[in-house]
Amino acid sequence: MTRANSSRAVKRKRITCPEISEYMRMVETGKVPACKEQHQLMAYLRDVFANERLIIDYERIEEYRSYEKYFPFDLFPWEWFAFTLFMCVFKADGTPRWSQELVYMGRGGGKNGYDSFVAFCALTKVNGIRDYDVDICANSEEQAKTSFSDVWNILENTGKRAKFQKGFKWNLEHITCRSTNSTLKYRTDNPKSKDGLRSGMVIFDEVHAYQDWRNIKVFTTGLGKKPHPRRLYTTTDGDVRDGVLDNLLEKARRILAGEMPDNGFLPLIWKLDAAEEVHDKAMWPKACPSLPYLPVLMQQIEEEYADFLVNPAGNADFMTKRMNLPSGNPDYQVTDYENLKTASRALPDLRGMPCVFGIDFAKTQDFVAAALLFRRNGEYMAMHHSWVCKRSNDLPRIRAPLDEWEQMGILEYVDDVEIHPSLVCDWIYEQMAEYDVLGGAIDFYRHTTFMRALDEIGFSAKEKTVKLARPSDLMQVQPVINSAFLNGTIAWGEDPMMRWYTNNVKLVASAHGNYSFEKIEPKSRKTDGFMALAAAFTASDQLPETSEIEFMAPLTF
Known part of the structure; x- marks a missing residue:
């Protein structure tokens, strides 16, 4: 039946368009299981339609519906819902109410x-x-x-x-x-x-x-x-963190939480609310609203779920891409990405506080990173700096926003055949004017490269102010680092490069229940910043307990 078109812009406490209201009622009444963001979306939409003068172009909907017969599938309720809001709802001036739409759902x-x-x-x-x-x-x-x-x-x-x-x-x-x-x-x-x-x-x-x-x-x-x-x-979700998708999801969640205006951005999010829901098949449509209509897909996902139960680490994509919940696996990733975001909170004023440094690199023709580690009131605080050789053969492979990080001041390009150790030690020396640098650590097998430059700023292995960290030392601090992430007791400020570095590290099980840190992929996913921080942790026994000590900023004469 053709509906009469209404070209008038009106406020609607009751949404009478079936293409929109049918799916809304399915979510609100529990006819389909839906995640928190879906319920937030329905409340948000009811508020928009009740308080804004909008046009729902019914005639346009009918004409678009006439094209459905040419397609080898019928559109599901969520698709008509998403399509109508995006293509057939307009402001009073005739422009689209939502000119941008995010559809984030499981594979x-x-x-x-x-x-x-x-x-x-x-x-x-x-x-x-x-x-x-x-x-x-x-x-x-x-x-x-x-x-x-x-x-x-x-x-x-x-x-x-x-x-x-x-x-x-x-x-x-x-x-x-x-x-x-x-x-x-x-x-x-x-x-x-x-x-x-x-x-x-x-x-x-x-x-x-x-x-x-x-x-x-x-x-x-x-x-x-x-x-x-x-x-x-x-x-769907994927393995890239701090990229475009995470930016869009953060924006979506702020809109749905009422923290910012939508500015024409319509966020449609389908995902599990918690990892344990994966064990209840009735919850799977939270991530894939088409699933109740696709028995073959349900069978396929059931088979993948069985494989996931047997080998979670080898089938991590099941949670990431099928359930839109990239929580990671504790036997694979260093920590959950949410913990990395928690670590990105602002740092307090650390001037005058004691700290230790860590340095890491695979080769000086590639990436080199240094980090400072502080401890106060049982919490760890860190800051880092990276150097990137412009002549690195790996640069074309790297898809991270290095130029943006250079503008933030956390990365420095070096146009030379290598990154000379003096550049890194000069940075540490500059930090000594602000902080009380007690010592530090560097990889045992790469110390020779930095020996002279470190000695020139007053640190040496001979004087035991530089720890030569072995793999066994890193294994010993892994539980400490893990605990700091789990309990939110580590912070490094707004440093997306550290999130990237850390997200590129995997844990590999070793003997006696220990874990070593290794690269997920050696060419395009660098880990130097995280490994510099881990090196600093191996020297953290030099840090005094600072809960009751007041530190003055260094005096300059």
């Missing part, structure tokens, strides 16, 4: 199918904007092409080719709607070739793979040249 939920439907609809006369180009972006061509190929197959292989040729022209790289001259393309990870884009919509597929915002900014700076610019982010 298998149909995100690519959703992307293809949104992209197809955006090209058409129902959207009605000429030259409203749609770009689907991902880090790999295979991923970027997935939703594009869904639309291409509908036009090419559903037996209606002749009919579609009246309205579209297409090849394996472009799909263009004749009536609007809007073109769908897929694009990959090469930002230098994207200048001059005039997109109407950009779809970012599997955002978890983006380490930084460089590529996204290239695509989004082209928005605004056409009416109703939109961005759609769809993704």
Whole structure:
């Protein structure tokens, strides 16, 4: 039945649009299990509709619905809910109420199918904007092409080719709607070739793979040249921390908690609330709302769950990608990422306090890091600095935002054949003007490289002011470091590079219940900053208990 269109902007204490209200009621009544963020979303939406004058374009919804028959699937309730809010709800001035949408859900939920439907609809006369180009972006061509190929197959292989040729022209790289001259393309990870884009919509597929915002900014700076610019982010979780996805999730949670205005950003989050929920199959739709409609997918996830129970470390992706809960495995990661964020809290004034340093590097032609470690009132505080050799062969592999960290002052590029030890020791010497540096530690097998430079600033192994840390020493401090993370008794300030370093370290079980620190991946995931901190921990017995001691800042004459 066709509904009468209402072009008037009105406030709605009761939402009468089934595409929106049906899924909302399913969540609110418990018909489908839903995470905390889903319940927050429903309360947030009811508040928006009750207090803002909005247009729900029913006629547009009906016309978009007529396209569903061309697709090899029916849209699930969550998809119509997400689609209608994104494409059919407008402010009083006719602009989209939500111009950005984040769809964050477990693998298998149909995100690519959703992307293809949104992209197809955006090209058409129902959207009605000429030259409203749609770009689907991902880090790999295979991923970027997935939703594009869904639309291409509908036009090419559903037996209606002749009919579609009246309205579209297409090849394996472009799909263009004749009536609007809007073109769908897929694009990959090469930002230098994207200048001059005039997109109407950009779809970012599997955002978890983006380490930084460089590529996204290239695509989004082209928005605004056409009416109703939109961005759609769809993704599972992944292994990259402190990247684009974590930024988007933090923004989403602040919006849902009422801590900041949404500014047109619609956060749709599906995930488990707690790790123990994985053992209750009834909770799995919290992460994948399509699961109740897909018995084959349910069987597949059941098989993966059985493998996960037998070997959690070897099947860590099950929690990360199926359940959107990247809590990590205690036998694999150094600590939970939430603990790393807790460690990123602000540091107190440490001037005049005693501390010890740690230095770490694999080779001076790559990365070198130094850290200072303090202890006060039973808590550890740290600060770090890194040097990166511009001639490192590994730099092209690294996707971390090194330039941003340089601007923050925590990283220093060195344009030379290597990072000379004097640079690192000069930094430590500068810190001695602010802090009481008692001594430090460096890897036993690499001490020779730094011996002379350390001696020049007053530290030496001979005088026992430099500890030559062996692997066994690092094993001894691993429980101390683990306890500090678990209890939130370590802080290093707002230092995303330390979060990156630490998230790149894995624990490997050794004899007698001990663990050693090792790199997850040796070329692109550096660990030097964390290992410098761990080295400092091996010298922490030099730190006095400071709970009742007042320290003066060093005097300068």
